[in-house]
Amino acid sequence: MLLGYIQEVVKEQAIAEQYLIELFNELKATDIKDMMATGVNTFLRLQQIARKKLSSFISTVEDCADQDEITAKKTINGNKFIDMMGHDQQLVFCGVHYHGKTIVKLAAELNKPEDTIRQLLRESFNIIRNNRNDTAVHQ
Amino acid sequence: MIQQYINSGILEAYVTGSASEQEVKELLYMKANYPEVNIALQELEKDMELIAQQMAITPPERTWDRISDTIDELILRQTSDPDQFTERGDGNGQNFTNPGSGPQYIEVEAESNHMKVHKTWKWVFIAVFVLSKIFLAFAIYFYLENRQAQQQLKEIKTELQRLRR
Numbered sequence: 001m002l003l004g005y006i007q008e009v010v011k012e013q014a015i016a017e018q019y020l021i022e023l024f025n026e027l028k029a030t031d032i033k034d035m036m037a038t039g040v041n042t043f044l045r046l047q048q049i050a051r052k053k054l055s056s057f058i059s060t061v062e063d064c065a066d067q068d069e070i071t072a073k074k075t076i077n078g079n080k081f082i083d084m085m086g087h088d089q090q091l092v093f094c095g096v097h098y099h100g101k102t103i104v105k106l107a108a109e110l111n112k113p114e115d116t117i118r119q120l121l122r123e124s125f126n127i128i129r130n131n132r133n134d135t136a137v138h139q
Numbered sequence: 140m141i142q143q144y145i146n147s148g149i150l151e152a153y154v155t156g157s158a159s160e161q162e163v164k165e166l167l168y169m170k171a172n173y174p175e176v177n178i179a180l181q182e183l184e185k186d187m188e189l190i191a192q193q194m195a196i197t198p199p200e201r202t203w204d205r206i207s208d209t210i211d212e213l214i215l216r217q218t219s220d221p222d223q224f225t226e227r228g229d230g231n232g233q234n235f236t237n238p239g240s241g242p243q244y245i246e247v248e249a250e251s252n253h254m255k256v257h258k259t260w261k262w263v264f265i266a267v268f269v270l271s272k273i274f275l276a277f278a279i280y281f282y283l284e285n286r287q288a289q290q291q292l293k294e295i296k297t298e299l300q301r302l303r304r
Contacts, residue, residue, distance in 0.1 A: 001194075121148050121152060
């Protein structure tokens, strides 16, 4: 799953693999302890670490807010849930999930109040949840 | 009030790592004190996993080899270059306990009962195993040959004694 996420950000399998390898090799004992703690979702913790690691790469790739990019489906592709989202929801979800942007930053970029951004993000999750049962887990 | 908090979108911001520090602090407090918040968070985590599963790619077999190779390399580097474990504060990489006696490792008692060996040893072990089987087969063969020869010798001696009489 993690490789899929990284590849979605970097768009190239060889680079994604390299990032995955580095990510595991750079894990510290404290990171492992944290992610194995009770009640912690290990995958999400790894994904957060990956997002942090990818932040330098993310700044060099196309922005989600690029209208042409969204239209051409180059930024986010092959994900049924994301395809179901509206334009604004895609911008927010993609900005947060793949580009590691904060709510504050997105609000400033899209010139919308922070509450609106949070609501758009919430709506994106509602779309995922409402379509959970309609979707096969693995592609 | 709790439902309003859950519906505010802060939880979604938290699981995607886009919440501010203040929001994270507030959420951790709410999570610890209100089970509804915790349940809502777990649901969101499931949603995040679902998104990831949609895009899941099975890593090629070589990926894990490359990860373990790098780890092996790091272990070897630490073994051959223990300078990093020596005190640097007062200069010249002096020893913790015996200044001037060269670099020293930090003593760490291993908790695991298992031992790691380099992958190439696998082939060495296989070769040793096969060779030991070959030697065993030879040993059994020569033992039987020898026993047969001894028996024949004994028979010849008996025959000779009988002829002398």
